[in-house]
Amino acid sequence: MDDHTVEPPHVWRDRLPSxxxxxxxxxxRAPLKEMTFVGGKFAPKMGAPGDDGPIADWWVYEDLHRPLTRLDTAVxxxxxEVKLEAITYEQMRPGSYSVPDRLADMDVxxxxxxxxxxxxxxxxxxxxTEAKDHELGLLALRAYNDWMVEEWCGPEAQGRLIPLTLIPLWDAELAAAEVRRNAARGVRAVCFSEIPPNLGLPSVHTDAWDPFFAACDETGTVVAMHIGSSSRMPSTSADAPPxxxxxxxxxxxCFSMVDWLMSGKLDRFPDLKIMYAEGQIGWIPYILERADVVWEENRGWGGVADKVLRPPSELFAEHVYGCFFDDAFGLRNLDAIGVGNVLYETDYPHSDSTWPKSREVGEAQMGHLPQDVVERIVRGNAIELLGLTEDGLWAGPGA
Structure with a gap:
């Protein structure tokens, strides 16, 4: 429920007008002059042709110059050997961007x-969203979604790659239209920001996102939020090491889930499902306990009495999913989270990935659980949530 694709160079070249x-x-392709990652902020500097420095492949778009890095693809x-360094496509594992190679690495x-x-x-x-030209940005975003559905998750993927699309965050009505466009061809998951105000966008406590939430609710599209989707990774100071x-x-x-549980949106949109990628699950029991206490004892002055109509833990059980790839503590406390609210991931090809030993890690951490519970965590919950076939495959456009 959380791997990554490194987009090949042709995605926008082939799918946008000339x-x-x-x-x-x-x-x-250009040299790297300097690159730092301090206080949760990533700052690369691109050199000119002929400058000293390691050669890297850079994505260039408006004022953005973003190199491919070893952290993008560390498997x-x-x-x-995994350090903050810029690389080229030739220096990454082909499964990062090639469908046949990805399937082979999944088999392993x-x-x-x-x-x-x-x-x-x-x-x-x-x-x-940050681009100046939102007209081009919308075209580029739709081109990505088309590539995701038609090529990355196309026939060559044999139903084993499941589409996850993007929305234009700057316009909730356009976002709703994009959800419906992709849902019509079988897409059941869309990316969203864990903390939109960090991007200069409205919070989930406002009504600004309601058209988008309504579209997800109506189409069964899961709202998928990855750590860092607010463009601000947690840190304690500007000089804190990574x-x-x-x-x-x-x-x-954690912060995002409390926002959602106290927003009233999960009562207003009864079929809405949200999931947290790469956040692990061990922290969830205490937050649910504390949220229930606050709701029970402080809702009168806490601003939620008229919109959060049930204990937050009940809302969590019906609407929220936590993803993990390495969390023995969370699995020892599974009863306090809920067997049906947990999803497995491998984080390929990132540096945290358990590839190629995800099975061994899972067996070591889930060995105390009944087989039917393990089956739900590593397959069943995802199949149900994403509307996959009984065999765990995406049925393709129109599914």
Whole structure:
């Protein structure tokens, strides 16, 4: 329920009119002058031809110059070799961007089907939201969705790659239309920001997103939120090393889930489902306990008495899913989370990925659980949530 695709260079070159060729997202090979990742902020600097520095493939779009990095695709390298460095396509594992190679790597890892988040567009399409030209941004976003459905998850994928699309975050009506456009061809998951105000967008406490939420509710489209989809990874200070943020990545999911549970939206949209990718699950029991106490004892002055009509833990059980790839603590407390609210992931090809040992990790951490519970966690819940076939495959357009 959380892998990633590194988009191949042709995605926008082949799917946008030729008049946009020089301004649409495109790959440029150039040196890297400098790159830092401090206080949760990633800052690369692109060199000119002939400058010193390692050569990298860069996505160029308006004022954005974004190199491919080893953190985008770390599988196949030892942990000690995974550093903050810029790379080219030739320096990454082909399964990062090639469908046949991805399926082969899934076979090695005992993975049948995978839902993949984007790389260059970022985890909920922030790249296009931040662009100056939203007319081109909308075309580029739709081109990505078409590539996702028709090529990445096309016939060559044999139903094993499950589409996950983007929306134009700057316009909730356009977002609703894009959800419906993709739902009509079988898409059942869409990316969204964990904390929209961090992107300068309205919060889930407003009515601004209601057209989008309504479209998801009506079409059975799952709202998928990945850590970092607010463009602000947790950190404690500007000079905190990346290890600090990496340890507390779950925090954004925690804040976001409380937002949703206290927003009233899960009562207003009874069929809406939301999921948190790469946030792990061990933190969930306490947050549900605390949210229920606040709702019971403080709702009169807490601003939720008239809109949150049931205990937050009940809303969680019906609407919210947590994804994990390595969380022995969470699995020891599964009864406090809910067997039906947990999904398995491998995070291929990122540095945190358990590939190619996801099965071994799962067996080690789930060995104490009954087989029927394991089956639900690693297959059944995802099949039900995404409307897959009984065999765990995406049935394709029109599904």
């Amino acid at each position: 008049k946009y060729r020089d301004i649409a997202p495109r790959i440029v 196949g390298y030892s942990r000690d 890892n005992h993975v049948q089907s995978a839902l993949c988040f984007p790389t260059f567009p970022r985890f909920c399409g922030q790249t296009f 290890a600090v943020g990496s340890t507390i990545t779950f925090a954004n999911c």
